[in-house]
Amino acid sequence: MSVRAHQQPVLGILGGMGPLATADFITKMTQALPAKCDRDHIPWITLSQPGIPDRSESIQSGSDAPLPYLTSGVAWLAAQGVSQIVIPCNTSHFWYEQMQAASAVPILHIADAAVNELKKTSLPEAGPVALLATRGTVRTGIYAGRLKSAGYRVVELDDEEQTTLDNIIHCVKAGDVAPARERMQRLEAALHGKGVKMAILGCTELPLAHDRRQPALPVIDTSLALAKEALRRLGYLELEKAGE
Amino acid sequence: MSVRAHQQPVLGILGGMGPLATADFITKMTQALPAKCDRDHIPWITLSQPGIPDRSESIQSGSDAPLPYLTSGVAWLAAQGVSQIVIPCNTSHFWYEQMQAASAVPILHIADAAVNELKKTSLPEAGPVALLATRGTVRTGIYAGRLKSAGYRVVELDDEEQTTLDNIIHCVKAGDVAPARERMQRLEAALHGKGVKMAILGCTELPLAHDRRQPALPVIDTSLALAKEALRRLGYLELEKAGE
Numbered sequence: 001m002s003v004r005a006h007q008q009p010v011l012g013i014l015g016g017m018g019p020l021a022t023a024d025f026i027t028k029m030t031q032a033l034p035a036k037c038d039r040d041h042i043p044w045i046t047l048s049q050p051g052i053p054d055r056s057e058s059i060q061s062g063s064d065a066p067l068p069y070l071t072s073g074v075a076w077l078a079a080q081g082v083s084q085i086v087i088p089c090n091t092s093h094f095w096y097e098q099m100q101a102a103s104a105v106p107i108l109h110i111a112d113a114a115v116n117e118l119k120k121t122s123l124p125e126a127g128p129v130a131l132l133a134t135r136g137t138v139r140t141g142i143y144a145g146r147l148k149s150a151g152y153r154v155v156e157l158d159d160e161e162q163t164t165l166d167n168i169i170h171c172v173k174a175g176d177v178a179p180a181r182e183r184m185q186r187l188e189a190a191l192h193g194k195g196v197k198m199a200i201l202g203c204t205e206l207p208l209a210h211d212r213r214q215p216a217l218p219v220i221d222t223s224l225a226l227a228k229e230a231l232r233r234l235g236y237l238e239l240e241k242a243g244e
Numbered sequence: 245m246s247v248r249a250h251q252q253p254v255l256g257i258l259g260g261m262g263p264l265a266t267a268d269f270i271t272k273m274t275q276a277l278p279a280k281c282d283r284d285h286i287p288w289i290t291l292s293q294p295g296i297p298d299r300s301e302s303i304q305s306g307s308d309a310p311l312p313y314l315t316s317g318v319a320w321l322a323a324q325g326v327s328q329i330v331i332p333c334n335t336s337h338f339w340y341e342q343m344q345a346a347s348a349v350p351i352l353h354i355a356d357a358a359v360n361e362l363k364k365t366s367l368p369e370a371g372p373v374a375l376l377a378t379r380g381t382v383r384t385g386i387y388a389g390r391l392k393s394a395g396y397r398v399v400e401l402d403d404e405e406q407t408t409l410d411n412i413i414h415c416v417k418a419g420d421v422a423p424a425r426e427r428m429q430r431l432e433a434a435l436h437g438k439g440v441k442m443a444i445l446g447c448t449e450l451p452l453a454h455d456r457r458q459p460a461l462p463v464i465d466t467s468l469a470l471a472k473e474a475l476r477r478l479g480y481l482e483l484e485k486a487g488e
Contacts, residue, residue, distance in 0.1 A: 041294035050285035
């Protein structure tokens with residue numbers, strides 16, 4: 001039985017990295033869509049595989065352990081007839097080329113979506129930007145190259161700041177969101193004090209720790225950027241939400 | 245290519261009814277699971293088909309228009325090797341028997357999960373319970389029979405109250421959550437004034453309109469009840485969350 005027998009899922013989502021980040025991505029995508037009833041919404045399919053080996057640890061130890069899960073996951077989504085695939089996990093994009101090679105349909109790169117979103121802000125290109133991400137994502141260089149090409153100056157975190165960030169990400173994955181929020185607020189304020197003008201939340205756990213109502217620093221939410229870019233490419237952001 | 249080549253999704257979720265209710269269900273399920281890292285979480289697959297014809301309107305007009313989407317959706321999920329299927333939409337359970345007949349794996353009935361949750365509360369069985377649901381769900385009788393069998397007295401909404409409720413559900417589906425919350429608070433307070441002791445949020449849009457922090461009435465959240473019951477049946481609620 002093919003899924004095509006009923007409603008075609010146009011978007012494929014490879015999830016579980018982590019599970020709460022996947023839920024957050026789906027929520028943001030749903031809220032970003034200018035729909036007035038169920039039927040205006042995008043049909044999608046999500047495969048959530050939380051058992052994939054840790055991406056950041058694998059990159060740091062030189063292991064490709066997550067790769068078979070990632071390539072077979074995207075290949076399976078492509079086989080269901082989706083038109084576009086997204087992976088709401090920054091670190092897994094270290095294996096982007098291998099995933100794209102395994103998928104017959106385009107995979108939207110999260111860093112492309114995030115840097116496109118950054119370009120829409122009023123931040124001058126010379127304004128210092130901090131990348132808040134796992135050690136694995138920092139090492140992949142998926143943001144550094146794109147930001148430099150676009151003319152942004154990138155401020156690197158020192159080891160103490162990166163350790164604080166690792167701890168925040170771990171707390172969100174463990175469901176301890178309150179302490180993560182407090183530490184995130186202090187880290188953002190410290191970066192702001194050092195002259196940082198904007199932070200890229202380059203890990204999909206971080207929007208869950210960031211205080212959207214009283215932010216200590218303006219941020220690019222890479223989950224939201226990925227959701228909006230996917231909706232845009234699939235023609236679901238053509239209408240503005242009434243009243244906005 | 246089979247999904248079994250990588251990580252087996254143990255739970256199948258038929259979503260899109262509505263899209264925000266599906267996101268809410270996934271979020272609640274993730275938060276209800278006593279996990280300390282990604283790998284403790286449940287693997288799942290969701291097919292979100294927001295284009296399914298309106299369930300409540302179909303029931304009221306005597307149409308089975310949603311049925312082909314529902315049966316092929318659950319059959320497709322079953323074919324992916326899931327162990328259990330859930331449908332976070334109360335109204336669609338009008339076609340429960342036909343869906344179960346189309347699926348080789350068990351479908352957990354949302355009203356069974358909700359009434360099991362109600363039985364765990366301190367509400368005496370004779371305490372009046374209000375069913376807040378679409379006109380379609382009310383007409384299906386999926387709650388009335390179960391509540392009566394369990395010894396609960398059910399208070400029916402009058403036509404004006406039901407119209408208010410229809411409007412709240414419509415607002416949530418359209419993404420207008422703020423006015424929905426205000427009307428929901430007033431409706432709950434009015435029911436409380438009439439002696440209602442507990443409300444069943446028998447539509448998965450309603451938890452998004454209910455004020456969890458300052459509830460005017462204690463409620464059973466059928467999305468959360470469905471999530472917890474699914475996790476329990478699949479052995480994912482055996483450990484208590486540390487510190488609770």
